[in-house]
Amino acid sequence: MKSNWLKLNTLGAAVAxxxxxxxxxxxxxxxTQFEQTLSGLVxxxxxxxxxxxxxxxxxxxxxxxxxxxxxDNEGYYSYNPNTDTDYCAATATAExxxxxxxxxVRHSDVVVRVDGGYDVQTGEPFVGQLxxxxxxxxxxTIISPITSLLSDVRDTDDQSTxxxxxxxxxxxxxxxxxxxxxxxxxxxxxxxxxxxxxxVVAVLSDRxxxxxxxxxxxVGTPNGATSAVYRELASQLTNNGxxxxxxxxxxxxxxxxxxxxxxxxxxxxxTRDLVLPTDMGTPDVPTGFSRVIQVSxxxxxxxxxxxxxxxxxVNLNEVVGQTRAIESVVIKALEETNTDxxxxxxxxxxx
Numbered sequence: 523m524k525s526n527w528l529k530l531n532t533l534g535a536a537v538a539x540x541x542x543x544x545x546x547x548x549x550x551x552x553x554t555q556f557e558q559t560l561s562g563l564v565x566x567x568x569x570x571x572x573x574x575x576x577x578x579x580x581x582x583x584x585x586x587x588x589x590x591x592x593x594d595n596e597g598y599y600s601y602n603p604n605t606d607t608d609y610c611a612a613t614a615t616a617e618x619x620x621x622x623x624x625x626x627v628r629h630s631d632v633v634v635r636v637d638g639g640y641d642v643q644t645g646e647p648f649v650g651q652l653x654x655x656x657x658x659x660x661x662x663t664i665i666s667p668i669t670s671l672l673s674d675v676r677d678t679d680d681q682s683t684x685x686x687x688x689x690x691x692x693x694x695x696x697x698x699x700x701x702x703x704x705x706x707x708x709x710x711x712x713x714x715x716x717x718x719x720x721x722v723v724a725v726l727s728d729r730x731x732x733x734x735x736x737x738x739x740x741v742g743t744p745n746g747a748t749s750a751v752y753r754e755l756a757s758q759l760t761n762n763g764x765x766x767x768x769x770x771x772x773x774x775x776x777x778x779x780x781x782x783x784x785x786x787x788x789x790x791x792x793t794r795d796l797v798l799p800t801d802m803g804t805p806d807v808p809t810g811f812s813r814v815i816q817v818s819x820x821x822x823x824x825x826x827x828x829x830x831x832x833x834x835x836v837n838l839n840e841v842v843g844q845t846r847a848i849e850s851v852v853i854k855a856l857e858e859t860n861t862d863x864x865x866x867x868x869x870x871x872x873x
Contacts, residue, residue: 541853560623560638560656561600562663563698564636566720567845568597569648574623574665577653579635582744591623593639599623631657633673636665643700643842644849646743649856650724651748664696667720668712674753680760687765687830688715700838708841714831715766717848721825722770722818725855726780727751729802729814734787743790744846747783754782756838771823773815787846820869824834824851827872847872 524583564572575590577583591599591609600623602612605787608614610622623634636652654669668690675681685691689711699712729735743848757781769775781804791798800832803810826842830836836844850873854865 550681551581556626556628558625558627558629559600560625560634560663560721562598562634563591564597564599564639564652564665565698565700566648566652566667566716567641567643568700569593569633569636569639569652570595570597570642572597572636574634574649576601576623577633577635578629578631580653581742582635582746582749583738584635584637584745589623589625592620593636594621595642613727616725627710629656631655632758634663634665635749641845641849643845645846646849646853650720650727651745652720653749653752654742657766664698664853666695667716667723669695670723671719671759673749675756678737680756684756684759687811688719689765690715700841706838708836708838710829710833710836711831714829716843717829718800718822718825721821721848721852723748723751723755724852725818725821726755726783726814730780730783731785733799733802734784735790735799736794737787737790740794740796742794743749747787750786751779754779754786754857757782765824767826770815771819772810776815776818777811780814813861815856819866820865821848821851821855824848824869824872829835 526842560576564574570593573584573590574593575584578588579585593599594602594609596602596604598604599621601608607618609618609620610624614622633653633655639648640646641648650668652665652667653666654663655673656663665740666852667845668685668688671684672681672695675684681692685694694712696711697709697712699709699716701707702712704711727750730747730751734747737743744750758775759766762769762772762775764772764775769779780802784802788798788801800809825848828848829841851865851868854862854868858865
């Protein structure tokens, strides 16, 4: 595997020197041509055929001017270490080049986002959005639900607090938890945390956008409420002194996450002069959020029951079965319109 997935390339030493001096060849009339190639792996399970892009204005959707690429069948973009394929090479075919994420603008602090595609492990379409804030072009880049939770957390102490709430450390951000040892070994602890985070966020954001239907469809709005849910959940974990599971089980804490997310959606509506729907609920009167809080807690309990974070011997085949079982409950939750007791029945089966 290449030791440095996130590569900063210039076109020749002379051009690089000119770029460092300010951008154009004043003496000889030449102009600089700068290229920055970002490469990495997108993992919930491995996400194939997803759109990965630089969200340069951090608005939660890809705008026409923002560079993008697709992930390959193993979740990689720009470079696949398993096949040693450089999708950005000068010799890359047109088919390979669609997986190359490249920009001609220098970025030292930018959010990389991922939408769409499908989860290789479950075979289901990927619901929601993943992201990672990239601050150093020399960093290796894995984009996962855990990195998504930290995209808007800038303070290092706050980052540690959020990670501690999941029983993780900063080094875990760069672990491929489906191949932690390079030989197919699973890190069940990170897998458990990642699955819990993403599935809960997917359900929470889905319930919000079921009410705020213009989000994602109206031009200029984010693709969904996912980025806002991640941000507000991270804020709650930073300040409430509870771990992740306790936060999801705490009615007041989770109602605050949902209310703050809803407020963010309402601000977007007001900015764009859209017709506001009825407010879903508030932390003081959380009845509008009570069902989704109950469902989210069920999902956390199911994940904990199915994926034992202390299981050091689990293999990928077992993980595929486990994640598909969890997905069956999540799909029920995403499709629920009225109270569906089969969600509780499914959860009870796993308990």
